[in-house]
Structures are given as C-alpha cells and as structure tokens.
Amino acid sequence: MNNKNIGKIARPYSKPAIEIKDGDGDTKLSREPEVHAEVLAEIKKLGENTKAQIVEMHSNHKKLKDLIDSGAQDAVKKAELSKLSEDIITRQEELTKKTAKEQNDRMDAIEVIVKRVAIGGSREFGEAEAKIVSEARQFLMHKLIAYKRLPKTGVSDADVNVAEYKEYKKAFDMYLRIDEKQLPVHAPESFKYLTTGSDPDGGILVTPAMSNRVIERIFEMDPIRQLASVEAIGTDALEILEDLGQFGSDWEGETVSTTQAGTSQFSKKRIPVHIQSARPYATQSQIDDASINIENWIAKKVSERFGRAEATAFVSGSGINKPRGFLTYTDYTGTKGDGGVTLGQIEQRVSGAAAAITTDGLITLKYSLVEDYLTKGTWLANRLTVAEVMKLKDGDGQYIWRAGITEGQPSILLGLPFRMSTSMPTIAAGALAMALADWREAYQIVDRQGITIQRDPYTKKPFVEFYTRRRVGGDVVNFQAIKLLLISA
Numbered sequence: 001m002n003n004k005n006i007g008k009i010a011r012p013y014s015k016p017a018i019e020i021k022d023g024d025g026d027t028k029l030s031r032e033p034e035v036h037a038e039v040l041a042e043i044k045k046l047g048e049n050t051k052a053q054i055v056e057m058h059s060n061h062k063k064l065k066d067l068i069d070s071g072a073q074d075a076v077k078k079a080e081l082s083k084l085s086e087d088i089i090t091r092q093e094e095l096t097k098k099t100a101k102e103q104n105d106r107m108d109a110i111e112v113i114v115k116r117v118a119i120g121g122s123r124e125f126g127e128a129e130a131k132i133v134s135e136a137r138q139f140l141m142h143k144l145i146a147y148k149r150l151p152k153t154g155v156s157d158a159d160v161n162v163a164e165y166k167e168y169k170k171a172f173d174m175y176l177r178i179d180e181k182q183l184p185v186h187a188p189e190s191f192k193y194l195t196t197g198s199d200p201d202g203g204i205l206v207t208p209a210m211s212n213r214v215i216e217r218i219f220e221m222d223p224i225r226q227l228a229s230v231e232a233i234g235t236d237a238l239e240i241l242e243d244l245g246q247f248g249s250d251w252e253g254e255t256v257s258t259t260q261a262g263t264s265q266f267s268k269k270r271i272p273v274h275i276q277s278a279r280p281y282a283t284q285s286q287i288d289d290a291s292i293n294i295e296n297w298i299a300k301k302v303s304e305r306f307g308r309a310e311a312t313a314f315v316s317g318s319g320i321n322k323p324r325g326f327l328t329y330t331d332y333t334g335t336k337g338d339g340g341v342t343l344g345q346i347e348q349r350v351s352g353a354a355a356a357i358t359t360d361g362l363i364t365l366k367y368s369l370v371e372d373y374l375t376k377g378t379w380l381a382n383r384l385t386v387a388e389v390m391k392l393k394d395g396d397g398q399y400i401w402r403a404g405i406t407e408g409q410p411s412i413l414l415g416l417p418f419r420m421s422t423s424m425p426t427i428a429a430g431a432l433a434m435a436l437a438d439w440r441e442a443y444q445i446v447d448r449q450g451i452t453i454q455r456d457p458y459t460k461k462p463f464v465e466f467y468t469r470r471r472v473g474g475d476v477v478n479f480q481a482i483k484l485l486l487i488s489a
Contacts, residue, residue: 063088136165138208142450145234146205168194169207176294176466177287179457203452203469210299211451214470217303222311223419227378227439228474231446237272238446240477242343267343273448273471274322278305281463298453302468308422314443314474315423323474326443326482327425327432339370341480348432348486355429355487357385359392359400365436365485366414373438373481378410379418381434384426389413429489437482446473 063084137160144150171194194204206214219225231238280301286292316325332347334340349368352361369377381389390401402412410417416436425431437443448471456465476482 132166133160133162135208136160136162138211139165139168139205141234142205142208142211145449146452150234169209172204172207173295175204175455176298176453179455203454203467206451206453206468207295210295213296213299214303214306214451215447217300218307218310221304221307222314223380223421224311224314224423224439224443225445227380227419228314228443228445229440229477231444232449233273233446234449236448236471237270238444238473239268239270240444242267242269242477269475269477271444271446271473271475271477273446273473275469276306276309276322276472277467277469278302278309279465279467280305281460281465283463284457287464298466298468302466306470310472310474311421312423314445315421317474319475323445323472324476325474326435326437326476327484329476329479331486332479337364337368339480343479346476346479346482346484348484351433351485351487353488355427355489357388357392357427357433357485357487359394361485362389362392362400362414362434365434365483366416368483369436369438370480373441376438376440377416377436378439379413379416379434379436380421380424381418382422382424382426383420385424385433386418386420388427389418427487429487431487432484433487434485435482436485438478439482441478441481442476443482444475444477448472 137155140160141150141155144155175194278301280298282294282297286297287294310323312325313323314325316327317323318325318328326346329344329346332340332342332345334342336347336349347368349365350361352358352364366374366377390399392400394400400414401418404411410419412418424435425433427433451468451470453469454467456467459465
C-alpha cells in the first residue's frame, strides 16, 4: 500500500454537506464534500486509463486482422505476420502491467483520501488524524514558547510536521522507561527526536495528550480553577488593566451639548507565573511492566499534587514564588456596603456571632455584593463550614440550605450556588471562613503553556523519580466582585 500521502496535514473544509448513498442504499449527509470530489476525480482518471488501454488493444487487433484479411500467404508475409502478432502480444502485456500499476496507485490514493476524513459517517480514522494534528500543533507551539521563538502570528497547519511528532511520542514513552543516558544506545533515532523538545531550562516537554490529562484532572479537583477566569500565555507574566472607577454619562438635547460627567481611571496589573513542581516516583518494576501505562500513572500523580498545591495558593498564597490568594488582602476601608472599590482591599463582613455563622450575617454578606456581580455569585467554603451552614434557618424556621436538584449540580444557599474547597479556613474567631464572588470577574489564573518532566533514577534509589514542573500564576483582578465573611471574635 502506498503511504506517501499519510502524514500530510488534512486541511479543514468549509463547504456544506451533500447527500450520498451508503452500502445499504440509505441516504447520509457527508461532512466532507470536497473529499467526494477528490475520490470522483481519482475514479475518473482510473476509468480514462482503462478506456485508453481498451482503445489501443482494439487498434492493434484491427491491424492484425487487416493483415490476415489481405490474404498474405507467402513465407515472407507469414513471417511478418508472426512478428507483428508477437509484438502486439508483448505490447499488450506491457500495457496491461502499466495500467494495472496505475490502477493500484489510483486505488491507494483513493484509500488515503477516504481514510483521512472517513466518508459516510464512520469518523474514527478522521477524528484520530485530526486529534494527532491538533496535538502536533500544540507541541510545536509549546516548544517554540520554551525557546522563546513563537511567532506573533502563532502556529499554522503548514508549520506542523505530524510524522516528527509521532516519532517524538514514541521517544517520550521510551524516555519514561529508560534512563536518558541509555537512550542514544538503545534508540539513537528516537533520542534525536526527543532532544528537539527539550526546554532550555531543563526537562523534556510532555506530550499535549499527557499535559491535557494533567490540566483536566486539576480542573476537576480545584473548584477555584473551575470558577475563575483562566488565561494561557507564552510569556512570564500577564499584564491587564484594572478599572478604578466608572465611565460617566449624561443626556443631550437637540441644541444642548454636555460634557462627560466623569472618567474612568485605570491601573496596570501584572500577574507573574511561578514554577510549580511535583516529584512522583515509581519502582523500576512498575516502569518495566509493559501492561502499566506509565504516562497515565504519572499524569494522575502529578495532577493530584498540582491540584492541591495551586488550590491552596489561590486561597492563601503569599504571592512570593507562588500565586497570591484572595484571603491575603486587607479589609476595605470605605463605607461598608457602598459598592466602592479600592485596589488591594476586599470588603469583609462580620458573621454576627462569636465563633459562629448566622443567617443574618450571610444575608448581609450576600447583599454587600453589587448587582452586576451578585447574579453570578458563588459561595465558597470548606466542608466543615458547610455542615454548620446547613443547620441555619430563616425567620420562618425553614432551612436556608437547598441541596442540588440534579446530580453533579451545586447546592444552593440563599439563592446562589455553593462550592466546597478544602483550602478555605475552618470556622474560628477571626477566620475568613466564607467567600462570595463573581469569580470570573474577581480572580485571574494564568497558565504558562507547556509542562516539562525530568527522569531521575539516582536521587531516590531504588526508585525512579519524575520531576515534573509547570508555571502558573493567579491574583485578584477585580476587588469589587468579591466579599469575605469574617467570623466574629
């Protein structure tokens, strides 16, 4: 089978779907009409070649028949006739072989086209190829970011080498199982591809498939990451503008002009990314066991460690060599509940009872959040706080807590969803035990694209350590969109 076309990038198609007949005669919508055009073109070429072969064969047979009909009987004529007949037979055999080869090439080309996008509803091959192309694009982008060579225009399909990425995947799997120093001996070609993905700061870039598994598991573990705004960058920091006020407005008449009643003020905020690392380790027997997917195992262990560490940092991190948590900011010094904002200050409302939470305190906290953010607000507290909140009742003796109606949906407190975080403080005098915020507006998480891994078989002998690192940052970006509950002394 001719595979010379496999590995080329499948370009996206934009034309509308067309109706085709499958093997059972049922009508289906094709998602790739251009592919049908390609297939039909190849089939047409196949038919044209066959037709040309038949025409030439008929022509040669006609020449032979004409000679026979001419009545050539003498020895000379018979010899010429015999030679012509042999030439015709030889020529037909050559032509048949040539046409057969052309037909096989055409059929190979048709097979490649069909498999590339999977015509007629079977999309497994097409989706698999699309996935590998996407991974190859991500990998190239991460590699260029690591080397600080990412073009401003980004990465296009034309820049992607799928075949090279497939070799890198093989090399990466081998790297997880074999000492880096042994790789040039055991697999010199694979090692060549592996070194192209090395981060200048040390470490091998993990494959996008593994990286995505890590991030996905972190997302599932960390409610703050699910709630907050997340931005992936290729630099060492994200710079954004903070709005310190509001744009003014006024009314104008047909003959009356006005000036803007006020102007908004802006301040630039910089959120740096910090190195986060995890060091899971395994026995050599685990690594050698072919039945164990070592990549999945590492991804699971790393994501657990990353998830717990970053959740704690987003809540209470100092901002020094780690993200800054929203509990580290001072109380708002303006008038409580006025909806004002001061950079670096988050409004705190007291719980209403010593070392306890009250219904009145929660109501006060809820309505200290201005309308723009209140409708999208979500409570955050740990499970022990939840246990106490579930016991609270309103003035009519009804519990203010409402369990989620649908499985997987958050419970409701005073009409707003509630999420649990183990990183939030427990109820105690002076503790900031609960938070209410429009988290997408309030908190910004920054991911530096690319995760690297180093295989270390020496530090923890007889175990093999996998030093894995990423870069992540986080900070409050809208101090008006978040409020905190302070437990009374």
